[in-house]
Amino acid sequence: MKNWYSFLGCLLLAAAIWLIHNLSRMNVDIVSVQIVAESNIEGRALRASESLTVTARCKASGFRLIYLHSDDKTRVVRFDSEDFQYEGGDNYVIQSAQLYKYVTAIFGPVQAVESFITDRLVCRFAREDCVKVPVKAISNIRFKPQFTLLSELEITPDSVLVYGSPEILRRVGTIYTANIVKNDVRGDLHGQVALEKPAGLRLSQDEVGYTLRVGRYVEIKASLPVQVRNLPDGVNISIFPALVDVYLRCKFPMVNDDPSDGLECYVDYNEFAGSLSGKCVIHAGALPVGVISCRLEPEMCECVEKLPAR
Numbered sequence: 001m002k003n004w005y006s007f008l009g010c011l012l013l014a015a016a017i018w019l020i021h022n023l024s025r026m027n028v029d030i031v032s033v034q035i036v037a038e039s040n041i042e043g044r045a046l047r048a049s050e051s052l053t054v055t056a057r058c059k060a061s062g063f064r065l066i067y068l069h070s071d072d073k074t075r076v077v078r079f080d081s082e083d084f085q086y087e088g089g090d091n092y093v094i095q096s097a098q099l100y101k102y103v104t105a106i107f108g109p110v111q112a113v114e115s116f117i118t119d120r121l122v123c124r125f126a127r128e129d130c131v132k133v134p135v136k137a138i139s140n141i142r143f144k145p146q147f148t149l150l151s152e153l154e155i156t157p158d159s160v161l162v163y164g165s166p167e168i169l170r171r172v173g174t175i176y177t178a179n180i181v182k183n184d185v186r187g188d189l190h191g192q193v194a195l196e197k198p199a200g201l202r203l204s205q206d207e208v209g210y211t212l213r214v215g216r217y218v219e220i221k222a223s224l225p226v227q228v229r230n231l232p233d234g235v236n237i238s239i240f241p242a243l244v245d246v247y248l249r250c251k252f253p254m255v256n257d258d259p260s261d262g263l264e265c266y267v268d269y270n271e272f273a274g275s276l277s278g279k280c281v282i283h284a285g286a287l288p289v290g291v292i293s294c295r296l297e298p299e300m301c302e303c304v305e306k307l308p309a310r
Contacts, residue, residue, distance in 0.1 A: 026060065027059070027060070027061070028058070029057070029060075029065045029069075030058075030117065031056065031065065031068040032053050032054065033053070033068065033075060033106060034051050034052070034073075034074040035051065035052055035053075035075045035106060036048055036050075036051045036074055036075070037052070037094075037121065037123040038076055038078045039078065039084060039092075039123075039125065040081050042081075042130070042161060042204070043127060043128065043130055044090075044092075044125035044128060045125050045127075045128045046163075047076070048123040048125055049124045049126055050123075051074050052122075053118070055116070055118050056106075056118070057115045058107055058110045058112070058113055059111045059113075060107075060109075060110035064108070068107065068108075075105070075106065077102055077105045077106055078105070079094060083098040084123070087122065090124045090125055090127070091122050091124055092122075092123050092125055093120055093121065093122050093123075094121050096118060096119045096120055099116055100116075129164065129165065129166050129169060130161045130162060130164075130204075131161070131162055131169050131172065132159050132160070132162075133159060133161075133162050133172055133173065133174060134158060134159045134174055135155050135158055135159055135160055135174075135175050136174050137176075137210060138177055138179045139153055139179065139181075139182075140179055140181045141180065141182045141185055142183045143186070144184050146217060146252075147186045147214055147215065147217070148214070148215070148249060148292060148293075149292075150213040150215045150251070150292060151212075153180075153211075154212070155177070155209070156209040156210070160175055160205055161204035162198075162201050163201065163204070164200055164202065165200075168198075168200055169201075172201065175196070175197075176196045177196065177208065177210070178193055178194045180210060185214055186214065187214055188212065188213050189210070189211070189212040190210070190212075191209070191210055192208070192209055192210075193208060193209075194206060194207045215252070216251075217249045217250060217251060217292055218249075219248065219250070220247075220248045220254075220259055221246070221248075222245075222246045222260035224243065224263065224264075225265070226243070226265050226267060226301060227266040228266060229266045229267070229269065231269045232269065235269070235305065236305070238304045239267065239302070239303055240302040240303075241298070241301060244265050244301070245297045246284070246294055246295075247294065247295040247297070248260060248291050249293045249295075250290050250291050250292065251291075251292060254290060255289055255290030256289075256290065259291050261288065262288050263286075263288055263291075263294070264284075265282055265283070265285070265296065266282070266285065267282060267283070267301060268283065275303075279300050279301070279302060280300065280301060280303050281300055282299060284296060
């Protein structure tokens with residue numbers, strides 16, 4: 001009797017080894033899975049309103065094929081909006097040639113899909129209210145000494161679609177980024193930053209790209225006379241102070257020896273005419289080539305109109 005038990009044990013062990021060996025090998029079989037399509041189609045719901053069946057001839061291990069045959073879970077698959085063709089109404093079509101890009105998302109870790117039995121998928125995406133809203137960056141960036149930004153922070157894309165009820169959408173004017181915090185910056189910055197999503201709304205994307213051009217600078221001080229623009233004929237005004245200190249941040253190395261050459265500082269007579277106190281803001285004209293920014297001291301001046309002599 002003991003020999004019979006040993007024999008049966010060996011037989012079962014051999015059968016188990018044979019079964020595991022065969023199920024570990026690659027096999028080809030037709031399998032079907034249920035999916036729900038998601039896509040970022042402008043003016044449409046994020047998720048299709050109905051689930052679909054995708055059938056294909058898959059090459060995978062026996063274990064994987066058994067799992068696919070027994071798994072009745074509906075998978076959510078994210079498709080690129082560019083892969084859909086609009087068919088009319090709420091219907092969008094994706095051809096089987098495009099489905100090969102999503103094999104892993106649909107079937108999981110199979111070795112290959114030899115062919116799709118489903119030649120195309122027709123997905124229904126309902127219309128959804130949306131508005132295009134600009135994106136504004138929130139940042140806290142500190143530079144190393146003698147370094148500064150060469151241009152404003154660029155956001156790509158600079159606007160996103162916001163989906164939700166019309167009542168809430170009417171109150172949305174700007175979408176903000178998460179705070180971009182950088183310290184001791186001495187070179188250009190590139191990266192991705194998350195968007196702050198208002199409650200009850202959906203955004204067409206969760207993050208945007210940002211670029212900040214950074215360069216080294218030197219600061220030059222100059223004293224320039226304050227001019228008057230839009231001065232009517234026959235009118236004269238006196239300006240106090242008549243000179244303004246200009247602090248110019250220039251790219252390093254400097255483009256020219258005198259970066260203040262060609263820069264005009266001025267007050268606008270139209271602003272003076274509308275002022276009750278006679279105080280006017282001093283403006284800087286177009287910055288010369290190689291000048292990043294300028295700072296004026298003082299920022300305002302006193303203007304007094306001269307009466308014509310009798």
